[in-house]
Amino acid sequence: MEKRTDKNSYTVIFAIGMVLVVGSLLAYLASTLKPRISENQRLEKQQNILYAMGINDNDETSAVFISTEKAPEAFTSNVQDQIVITIDSNGKVLKEQTRDEYFNETNQEPYLIDVKKQQASAKDGGERKLPLFVGKNKDGKMVYVAPIYGKGLWDAIWGYVAMDENMVVQGAYFDHKGETPGLGANIKQRYFMDDFYGEHLLTENGAFKGITVAKGNADPKNNDKTDNEVDAIAGATITGDGVSAMIKNDLKLYKPFFDNLKKQAN
Amino acid sequence: MGLLSKKDAKLITDPLADNNPITIQVLGICSALAITAELEASIVMSISVLFVMGVGNVVISLMRNIIPSKIRIIAQLIVVATLVIIVDLVLKAFAYELSKTLSVFVGLIITNCIIMGRFEAFALGNGPWRSFLDGIGNALGYAVILIIVGFFRELLGSGTLLGIPVLGDPIEKTGLYSIGYENNGFMLLSPMALIVVGIIIWVQRTRNKALVED
Numbered sequence: 001m002e003k004r005t006d007k008n009s010y011t012v013i014f015a016i017g018m019v020l021v022v023g024s025l026l027a028y029l030a031s032t033l034k035p036r037i038s039e040n041q042r043l044e045k046q047q048n049i050l051y052a053m054g055i056n057d058n059d060e061t062s063a064v065f066i067s068t069e070k071a072p073e074a075f076t077s078n079v080q081d082q083i084v085i086t087i088d089s090n091g092k093v094l095k096e097q098t099r100d101e102y103f104n105e106t107n108q109e110p111y112l113i114d115v116k117k118q119q120a121s122a123k124d125g126g127e128r129k130l131p132l133f134v135g136k137n138k139d140g141k142m143v144y145v146a147p148i149y150g151k152g153l154w155d156a157i158w159g160y161v162a163m164d165e166n167m168v169v170q171g172a173y174f175d176h177k178g179e180t181p182g183l184g185a186n187i188k189q190r191y192f193m194d195d196f197y198g199e200h201l202l203t204e205n206g207a208f209k210g211i212t213v214a215k216g217n218a219d220p221k222n223n224d225k226t227d228n229e230v231d232a233i234a235g236a237t238i239t240g241d242g243v244s245a246m247i248k249n250d251l252k253l254y255k256p257f258f259d260n261l262k263k264q265a266n
Numbered sequence: 267m268g269l270l271s272k273k274d275a276k277l278i279t280d281p282l283a284d285n286n287p288i289t290i291q292v293l294g295i296c297s298a299l300a301i302t303a304e305l306e307a308s309i310v311m312s313i314s315v316l317f318v319m320g321v322g323n324v325v326i327s328l329m330r331n332i333i334p335s336k337i338r339i340i341a342q343l344i345v346v347a348t349l350v351i352i353v354d355l356v357l358k359a360f361a362y363e364l365s366k367t368l369s370v371f372v373g374l375i376i377t378n379c380i381i382m383g384r385f386e387a388f389a390l391g392n393g394p395w396r397s398f399l400d401g402i403g404n405a406l407g408y409a410v411i412l413i414i415v416g417f418f419r420e421l422l423g424s425g426t427l428l429g430i431p432v433l434g435d436p437i438e439k440t441g442l443y444s445i446g447y448e449n450n451g452f453m454l455l456s457p458m459a460l461i462v463v464g465i466i467i468w469v470q471r472t473r474n475k476a477l478v479e480d
Contacts, residue, residue: 011334018341022348029355036359044362061429068362178370181310182303182420183454185370220437234423235303235454 043068045111046075051173052145052160053078054138063173063190078135082110085130085257089122093256115149115158115250130253137162143170146254150246153238154178157187161251163201165261168225169211172196174243184239195222195230201251203228208255210248213240270399277399281407287380288411289467290477294380298412298463299456301374305428308416312409314371316402317353319381322346323401326389333390342385347376380408415462423453 004010047065050056055078057064066074082099102110110131122128133145143162150157159174174187186192196211203209204226214229215237222231232240270278287293301307325345326333333341354372357365375381384404389397420426425433425442434441436449452458471477 005332005334006336011336014332014334014341015337018344022344026348026351026355029352033355033359037355040358040362176370178373180303181301181307181370185307234451 040068042112043071046071048160048173048175049111049133049145050074050078052162052171053133053135053143054162054171058190061190063188063193079111079133080136081134083132083134083257084110084113085132085254087122087128087130087253089125089128091253091256094127096257113147115147116156119149119250128253132254132257137170141170144254144258146251148246148250150242150249152176152179152187152242153184153236154180157239157242157246159243159246161196161247163251163254163258165258165265167201167208167251167255167258169196169199169201176239179239180236183233184236186233186236187239187243192230192233198225199230200226200228201247208252210244210251212244215240274396274399277396278403278406281400281403282410283407283470284474284477286407286411286470287383287404288408288463289470291380291383293383294378294408295460295463297374297378298408298415299459301371302412302415302419302459302462303423303454305413305416305420308412309409310367311371311374312405312412314368314375315378315381315408316405318346318349318375319384319401319405320398321401322349322381323384323389323397324394325349326385327392327394327397330390330392338390339382339386342382343376345385346381350375380404411463411466414466415459418462419453419458422450423458425449 005014044065047056047068050066050071051063055074056066065071082102084097084099084102086094086097088094097105099110102108111133113129113131118128118130131147135143135145137143141164143164145160145162148159148161155177157174157176157179159172161169162171164170172193174193176185176187179185179187199211201208201210209228212229213232215232219227219229220231281287285291288295288298297311301311322345326342329341329345350372354365354369357368384401388400392400417427420428421432425431425436431441433447434443436443
């Protein structure tokens with residue numbers, strides 16, 4: 001005997017009904033929770049930038065952000081300006097704006113600029129906006145924090161790198177969307193991020209070289225800060241290559257800004 | 267156990283050993299390979315699967331009389347995916363830090379064949395309470411293996427447990443490392459998880475001959 005649920009008509013109705021119920025449930029949840037979620041993401045960006053500046057609640061071994069309650073105030077008081085550099089697709093600087101100039105033009109905070117969208121725009125031959133956050137780090141030293149974005153093994157990886165005026169790294173924060181737990185996901189662990197501190201992005205001659213995440217660089221303690229290399233994570237080669245690539249591709253674009261800065265200082 | 271009848275209790279205890287989802291049913295191997303390089307990731311994954319299996323089995327069991335058999339697999343997939351996405355969204359809104367730790371596991375949970383396997387093999391034919399127990403039992407069986415594999419891979423691969431160095435410092439050459447011990451980088455790669463699971467299967471079948479198939 002055929003059961004009621006075996007009929008074709010029942011199957012079709014069930015499928016349609018289930019899609020409608022599940023679809024509207026998820027759509028309802030997503031739209032009600034959206035304001036909360038974007039607020040969380042906004043605060044996280046502030047925490048990331050502050051982390052790279054050394055303003056965090058780190059204990060001895062683990063990376064801890066400054067709390068979400070304190071983040072907005074710390075962000076306002078530590079980040080003195082948010083510069084936006086506009087370049088064309090060849091990397092030529094078109095204009096440089098302060099936070100206020102940019103905000104008046106677009107009504108958007110520079111730290112909310114979507115790096116991924118800017119990369120895509122430059123790839124299509126358009127302009128690209130490069131945000132740069134200027135402020136004093138926890139030691140009172142002037143640092144410049146730049147956001148970077150790239151690809152890991154499975155999905156997106158991104159980060160914030162704080163540099164001094166000679167493009168020497170003063171702090172770094174990395175994060176990822178879906179790298180393998182225990183391997184590639186460890187780019188957000190202290191033992192990896194801390195290695196970048198003090199590394200030079202430029203060669204001795206002042207040319208831009210970036211920092212390579214290198215296997216077997218015979219410097220596991222990372223004492224050599226001018227070799228443009230940090231020690232890789234075992235079992236996470238492709239994620240490490242992704243980190244090297246995003247540092248190289250994105251931070252290179254800021255070189256003219258730092259050249260200019262030096263010229264002005266002299 | 268006063269709370270559970272003998273038959274019900276077996277639903278929880280069986281998957282822990284003699285009907286273990288990984289070593290006997292050979293399900294959920296993919297996630298066992300992917301996330302056992304560290305003990306902590308194994309534990310987080312175990313807890314997530316415990317939750318999804320418990321709730322998912324109950325939902326499927328409640329729907330078992332209205333799901334058309336022709337599209338039951340897709341219906342099951344939708345239930346798992348919906349559950350996981352709801353949890354992910356709610357965590358993102360109310361426990362953002364936690365959601366970031368868990369976000370990498372979302373894809374692994376949806377595609378975990380233990381979950382689909384238990385929906386198909388058990389929840390579609392049994393009542394909600396028994397399905398709930400079956401889900402919890404299988405998730406615990408999965409957790410046991412994951413934690414054993416994670417323990418050995420992290421200990422032998424990185425010399426740490428839950429991120430804490432237990433064998434000394436490999437760079438400063440203290441502890442075990444002072445007498446020439448080295449971390450085995452192989453343990454961090456996925457194939458070694460398969461070998462550890464293989465050893466567990468071997469030990470288990472040597473101790474219980476009834477499990478050996480001819």
